[in-house]
Amino acid sequence: QSLEDRVRVLWDRSYSAPDSVLQEARQLLQEARAAGSYHAEVNALELQGEAHFYLLDLDSCRHYYQQALGVAQRKEDLEEQAHIHTSLGSIHSEFGERDASLSEFRQALTIWESLQDTVQLCGLEVRIGGALDRFDLDDLSMQHFVHALRHCADCGDSLFYAHALNGIGVLHKKQRNYLKALAVMDSARVIYARQGEAFGQGGVLNNLGVVYKSLGRYEEARRCYEQGLAIFEADGYDRGIMSFAQNLGILENLEGRPDKGLAHCSRALAIANSIPLASTQSEALNEIAKSLLMLDRKAEALDSIDRAIAIAADKQLLEKEQQAWATRSEVLEAMGRPAEALTSLRRHLVLHDSLFTRDKSAEIDRLQTVYETEQREATIAHLEEQARLEQDKRRWLRIGIVAMGISAVVIVLALLQRRRKERQLLRARLELQDTENQRLQEQLDHKRRELTEKALHLAQKNELLRSLEQDIEQLRNSGEGAGVAQLAGKIRFDQQIDQNWDQFTLAFTETRRDFFRQLTDQHPDLTRNELRLAALLSMNLASKEIGSILNISDEGVKKARYRLRKKLGLRTEEGLEPYLAGL
Structure with missing residues (x-):
């Protein structure tokens, strides 16, 4: 095979066999450099980065993509630079590095806009919208998905049109506009089915199932989950199977079928253990504990929820940990251990308060990012009309930014003080309620004995x-x-x-x-x-x-x-x- 043929084969196998692709890409890199093949060299570096991505070694993934970017810049290959900037943006997004991710995406966007490549702009706008969604920048995310729809309409790319619709549906779901979410997601599902795109069809079925479940329409949610599970089982996509199995387990527990819920969640846990994926491990163990509790297997339920807490605490998954502590309180209460149940409930409340504070800080950060983005766009538009900004406008802008920063600090401090007082009041109320409940229980027991x-x-x-x-x-x-x-x-x-x-x-x-x-x-x-x-x-x-x-x-x-x-x-x-x- 020629070097170019080997590149195509390795890209086709990068997801299914990342270990062997990594070894072959290293050999390909040596041969490409020896032969002086720029295209094979840059692809060999990107292939190593892609293989490390699927092996969950994100540091190595980023390293090889940055090497590939250097090669493309030396060759002044704008298209390849745009592709690499897009990949780096996705990698930074996986790290949770918002600013670095958005910076890489903007560089790619600038290149494709300069080249007027509408097809590439479709895919890039969808990726940017997805990244902004993960960073909870919903308004900006919606803007990019709408831009993607316009580009797709211009170039006739129906597949990315479906991706953009699905992304818009996810945003509506987050904002609890469930009926809008259903309409948009179902349109995406129809396009995926028409195109024979199994992966996209499975993903949108999962989102549809979640929306139906939120609306209490459990039978429709089940149909979506089962259809999506069948698609991913046929494709052998373990992460998709894991997600659907977990969602089916949650649904079975909600409908009072803990035996089936236990089977589905156990399957999800087995896949999460093999990856490994701590978030799903903790979530699956938590749901397994609920199934076992409903089956009156209390000791096993306690063991399962303790494992869920240990994993969440080790990986600092605050949301999963606080959910698990709430379940542990229910299990201990069912076991007739009220003191331990109360301790677990208090731990849940403490973590819930921590999440509340974190979310408020993130919301302030999000608002600042939106503000900065809007200001940046306004500045660019203004610079196109006028070469220089007037000095007093710049001064007032700086004052406004400082004032916003001071206001944000004051708001955060006020919120923290308020939460501290609420926690103190809650602790006092819990102690008083515990004492009163004990007294009333003793009186009730005495009256019941007399009545008997x-x-x-x-x-x-x-x-x-x-x-x-x-x-x-x-x-x-x-x-x-x-x-x-x-x-x-x-x-x-x-x-x-x-x-x-x-x-x-x-x-x-x-x-x-x-x-x-x-x-x-x-x-x-x-x-x-x-x-x-x-x-x-x-x-x-x-x-x-x-x-x-x-x-x-x-x-x-x-x-x-x-x-x-x-x-x-x-x-x-x-x-x-x-x-x-x-x-």
């Missing part, structure tokens, strides 16, 4: 009365009077345990203050005996005990339960005791 004792006394009394009735009947039939003394003893014992139903009702009302009011408001046709039966059923007493209290047989209790269910209008799948206990 009263119910059992009523049952015992009615059993005694039934026994007396039988003894009297036997004496009457036998004509003997020998049992009179024993009968009198039973009557005296009955006087010791006797408790009337009004006393029981009073004790029951102390623990379930609104029970009878809610029941009679919702079902005014209930009789006094049916109200008594409802109260006893809400205490989870056995049928035998209820029969003794109400002085009816077990069969009578069953019939009374049936009549009560019918009057309450309960469906077959609704339990009578849970319904009454929930009042």
